[in-house]
Amino acid sequence: MGSLDDFDLYLKIFYRKLFPCELMCKWLSCGSKQMSEVLSRREFSFTLPGDVYVRYQSFNDSASFRKELIKSCPHKIDIGAVYSAPPKLQRSLSSVAFTPEWKELVFDIDLTDYDEIRFCCGAQNPDAKTPICEKCWELAKCAVICVDRALREDFGFEHILWVYSGRRGVHCWVCDPIARHLDSAARMAIVEYLSLTNFTEIRKNKKSAQLSDQTFHPAIESAARLLSPRFSKYCISQDMLDSHYPERIKWILKYLPIDMTTHRAKLTDQWVSDSGDNCSTAKRWNTLEIFLQDEKRNNVIKDIVLNTLYPRLDSNVSIGPGHLLKSPFCVHPKTGFVCVPFDAKEVEEFNPLAVPTLPSLVEQLSQTTVTSDEPTGQHLLAYKNTALRPYVEYFEIFVNRLSASTGVDNDFSPQDVNLS
Structure with missing residues (x-):
């Protein structure tokens, strides 16, 4: 049986x-x-x-x-x-x-x-x-x-x-x-409300959505608050920033805005080639998150989190x-x-x-x-x-x-x- x-x-x-x-x-x-x-x-x-x-x-x-x-x-x-x-x-x-x-x-x-x-x-x-x-x-x-x-x-x-x-x-x-x-x-x-249609429209203009760090729609902000604390755990479980998986690294970094293209390329090259002890997904995400916060790009963080974890209906x-x-x-x-x-x-x-x-x-x-x-x-x-x-x-x-x-x-x- x-x-x-x-x-x-x-x-x-x-x-x-x-x-x-x-x-x-x-x-x-x-x-x-x-x-x-x-x-x-x-x-x-x-x-x-x-x-x-x-x-x-x-x-x-x-x-x-x-x-x-x-x-x-x-x-x-x-x-x-x-x-x-x-x-x-x-x-x-x-x-x-x-x-x-x-x-x-x-x-x-x-x-x-x-x-x-x-x-x-x-x-x-x-x-x-x-x-x-x-x-x-x-x-x-x-x-x-x-x-x-x-x-x-x-x-x-x-x-x-x-x-x-x-x-x-x-x-x-x-x-x-x-x-x-x-x-x-x-x-x-x-x-459409639950599928982040409004969020997609906002993202079409990365400059207004990300450089100004404006507040998103309240529903999007609520989702970001719920999901942000969970992102690191999921990112680590999937080795999203591991040097052995360059495509995963590129998937995360593609959400950096246009004006950060140079920084994106630099990080990609560095993280793909460097596989030392200090290169864990946890440390890399922490480094990226702190950098974006210092640059007042919190919406970029939300962008990454939502596009990874938000419900797909x-x-x-x-x-x-x-x-x-x-x-x-x-x-x-x-x-x-x-x-x-x-x-x-x-x-x-x-x-x-x-x-x-x-x-x-x-x-x-x-x-x-x-x-x-x-x-x-x-x-x-x-x-x-x-x-x-x-x-x-x-x-x-x-x-x-x-x-x-x-x-x-x-x-x-x-x-x-x-x-x-």
Whole structure:
């Protein structure tokens, strides 16, 4: 049970015993008392064994959803919008009668988008044993910290769910009512705000942005304050200024302004050729930072930090109403990791390589027995006896708070469904 060789067999057990169908359905119907009416118009897609992709699935309740999961055993579940009619009827409806009505505001952050400055894993290290490691996961942490702050403080959103993608990224679901009903133009505006579009415009004129050391947009300044203390650690972990990697040195130094071209060339030649004891990345970054501060070029420092660590978003995922995103509590077929939700406040402690795996959960289930003297219908859910428990419980708290905010009774605790 320690491998993924029996993935389909394990997955069927997972859907029968561990996948929180009831809680998922309450979340996807936003806690509505008319859960069936809302849920029946929510689109699901399944990626079935053999890489068969099936869109426009829909279900009236959690029981039918669970039944189909066990029957089809999808390797991946994606979630889309709530439509004007049940998606399963899509083929029989005109385009006018079948349109997306609303969807959560979502964001997808994939560490492959950072491969130009991610040397421990990914494309620049094909020999890496894992798609991510502790070093490059720092990029995901930075993304969560920055995006979560902006969504809460700059836009006033409250119900924000972060989910580990199961391999090399994170997903964000903004579930506030106003966020769910944003049109594409508003979503695009938010994505552009979060993608440093204004910062890019400022950088086109390096003289005004860097020589005067003017203050950037407040959102950019906030991001710089959050990321600057983290930059040195990441820079060191990737050997960004190591003499053995001249291209990495050039990548950092390219952000020096035009009037410092001579200094940039001098530093490049010196750092590439000199590999003595005093040439560590830490010492070199400290030297460069002090020099720029003395020259009153703090914006150059911010420029380097932001272009390295600032979140890189897939705008298409966020803007398009027809775009689907992987469901929480899926199992990634290539890693076996469960796509678990986590609290952004605890992102520093979250370790993606320590989340439950499908084989380990099945193993834990095999060691668990339910006592016969427990009251009927009150026995613990199977997940409570596995490493999945804290993640489901956090998700339950999130869903109940979301329900309470919309005036719906939040006294919800999923009960085990005996399908054996």
